[in-house]
Amino acid sequence: MSLSVTAAPRAYKFEAVPIAIFLVLALAPVAASFGAESYLLGLFTRVMIYGIAALALDLLCGYGGLVSFGHAAFVGIGAYSVAILGSHGITDMTVTLPVALIVSAVFAFLTGTVCLRTKSVYFIMITLAFGQMIYFVAGSLSPYGGDDGLTVSLRSTLFGFPVFENDRALYYGVLLFLLASYLLCRAIVYSRFGRVFRGARENPTRMATIGYDVFRYQRVAYVIAGAIGGLSGFLLANATEFVSPAYMSWQRSGELIIMVLFGGLGTLHGAIVGAAAFLLLEDLLSGVTENWKLIFGPMLVLIVLFARGGLLGLGQSIKERFSRG
Amino acid sequence: MAEPVPNPVLKIENLRKNFGGLVVTDGISLDINAGELHAVIGPNGAGKTTLINQISGLLEPSAGAIYLNGEDVTALPPNRRAALGLARSFQITSVLPRFSALENVALAVQARSGSSYSFTGRADSETALNDAAMQALTEVSLESRADVLAAHLSHGEKRALELAIALAMQPKLLLLDEPMAGTGPEESERLIVVLQRLKGRFAMMLVEHDMNAVFALADRISVLTYGRILASGAPAAVRADPAVMTAYLGEELE
Numbered sequence A: 001m002s003l004s005v006t007a008a009p010r011a012y013k014f015e016a017v018p019i020a021i022f023l024v025l026a027l028a029p030v031a032a033s034f035g036a037e038s039y040l041l042g043l044f045t046r047v048m049i050y051g052i053a054a055l056a057l058d059l060l061c062g063y064g065g066l067v068s069f070g071h072a073a074f075v076g077i078g079a080y081s082v083a084i085l086g087s088h089g090i091t092d093m094t095v096t097l098p099v100a101l102i103v104s105a106v107f108a109f110l111t112g113t114v115c116l117r118t119k120s121v122y123f124i125m126i127t128l129a130f131g132q133m134i135y136f137v138a139g140s141l142s143p144y145g146g147d148d149g150l151t152v153s154l155r156s157t158l159f160g161f162p163v164f165e166n167d168r169a170l171y172y173g174v175l176l177f178l179l180a181s182y183l184l185c186r187a188i189v190y191s192r193f194g195r196v197f198r199g200a201r202e203n204p205t206r207m208a209t210i211g212y213d214v215f216r217y218q219r220v221a222y223v224i225a226g227a228i229g230g231l232s233g234f235l236l237a238n239a240t241e242f243v244s245p246a247y248m249s250w251q252r253s254g255e256l257i258i259m260v261l262f263g264g265l266g267t268l269h270g271a272i273v274g275a276a277a278f279l280l281l282e283d284l285l286s287g288v289t290e291n292w293k294l295i296f297g298p299m300l301v302l303i304v305l306f307a308r309g310g311l312l313g314l315g316q317s318i319k320e321r322f323s324r325g
Numbered sequence B: 001m002a003e004p005v006p007n008p009v010l011k012i013e014n015l016r017k018n019f020g021g022l023v024v025t026d027g028i029s030l031d032i033n034a035g036e037l038h039a040v041i042g043p044n045g046a047g048k049t050t051l052i053n054q055i056s057g058l059l060e061p062s063a064g065a066i067y068l069n070g071e072d073v074t075a076l077p078p079n080r081r082a083a084l085g086l087a088r089s090f091q092i093t094s095v096l097p098r099f100s101a102l103e104n105v106a107l108a109v110q111a112r113s114g115s116s117y118s119f120t121g122r123a124d125s126e127t128a129l130n131d132a133a134m135q136a137l138t139e140v141s142l143e144s145r146a147d148v149l150a151a152h153l154s155h156g157e158k159r160a161l162e163l164a165i166a167l168a169m170q171p172k173l174l175l176l177d178e179p180m181a182g183t184g185p186e187e188s189e190r191l192i193v194v195l196q197r198l199k200g201r202f203a204m205m206l207v208e209h210d211m212n213a214v215f216a217l218a219d220r221i222s223v224l225t226y227g228r229i230l231a232s233g234a235p236a237a238v239r240a241d242p243a244v245m246t247a248y249l250g251e252e253l254e
Ligand SMILES: Nc1ncnc2c1ncn2[C@@H]1O[C@H](COP(=O)(O)OP(=O)(O)O)[C@@H](O)[C@H]1O
Pocket: B019, B022, B024, B042, B043, B044, B045, B046, B047, B048, B049, B050, B051
């Protein structure tokens, strides 16, 4: 009988993968400069921005068992913070970034207080409901474009310097935020807090009877994930120079879940791979045919069904099969 | 002048619990003193697990009160009761399947040592937590299985892990819900020895069907049928009680 010994969560075992991911992302602009630079830069900037949101979602789903179907709400809140402040002439990230983070964190705290009282499918439904609520709120903000959305006339500055003006600078700025988010989530997973959070997913009753207020730990994690979602939105508004209610639609929330499943649940770096795979596939297929969604949908289902650990897990299970001989 | 009588570790007053029309706890009062092992026996469905669930805070009683060391805890959630020194095991094994045996116990230690709102460092390499956890595993002879995932432990080992988790909480009161359920005679013997060694360190409530264990360990026995205490007292007295004999042997006498 073989007994696998894993005191540490799965992600710890293959450090090479996250390092490779960040190396590729760091070097991508160099490669892009030989081809369609602005197109590729834009695409990878979006990959990283959605990667940040997916990362936070993986923290919730993959480690806490909290499948949120409303995570795009936080992205939208972050993005709208930039756009609304911008429309009033406030563009410096010393203001816009904290506002984006704080507003999304507060929204996470308030909605988390309600959502986290429920379990499993009810949790999914109620996070979805809150997501839709904020979607309709954004659509009704007529001074800020209503359903049509709102353009961001100036990318965020830092102490007045237009640090995001250049696409390449924006790219590396986003990469830094992605790295910071990844390292933060990783630290959380292994920390005392993370261990309690992971334990709560395995057996909340046991955790309560050994002395943990499970709800409070989950709410803290929910707030952190919400703030990281807000960060993603802050960057998204800068990258697209436009915001609209569509950023927080339930479809977007669903796409974030698919990204996480795509890359492999509960690995963190898998969320980045998942975001890349999702956006690249979407981009590729939409270039081939107008009815790309007809191909894309079933493909997603197949990958999620057959690659249990996502794309990374697929590689792993093939390796295992061969090494077993 | 009379010495002030110390509070019992656990005091239950007139506890009632009904599920709809079904009365499962029907006015139970009992107490457990420091260091005492109080066994609760009774047929399946008598309401023993429901009683333990109310004491540990997983179920809200319909009426009555529960005191821990004199403090009314009837309205406190389970985690607060745990912080006051209440630990329990579950009749149906309740551990964290994808954590190692050591981490299962280390989490119980962590709950009692410093803040868990810490977001840096590796919890699984905190020596102080691991050492204390290892000590609890050693108490139940599980130290050689420390690194095995709880899901991969045998049934008997999981029962022992349940106990180690509770011990690591350094309880003042330990509630054991059929710790020997489903274990073989050898493992039961081993567990009796472990409990014998623990006896006296803290107050214990032992719910158990294994009469060897109950009569070997108990200072006091309460017999529960239909949510009521039929008899309560020293083992010898309970054994000789005619009402108990009828309740337990009733069907055969008919
Ligand atoms: N959540 C519940 N809802 C309804 N009935 C319950 C519930 N929990 C237990 N019961 C009933 O209460 C009675 C006592 O159950 P229990 O406390 O588990 O007994 P014991 O542990 O003594 O075998 C049983 O008849 C059981 O079916």
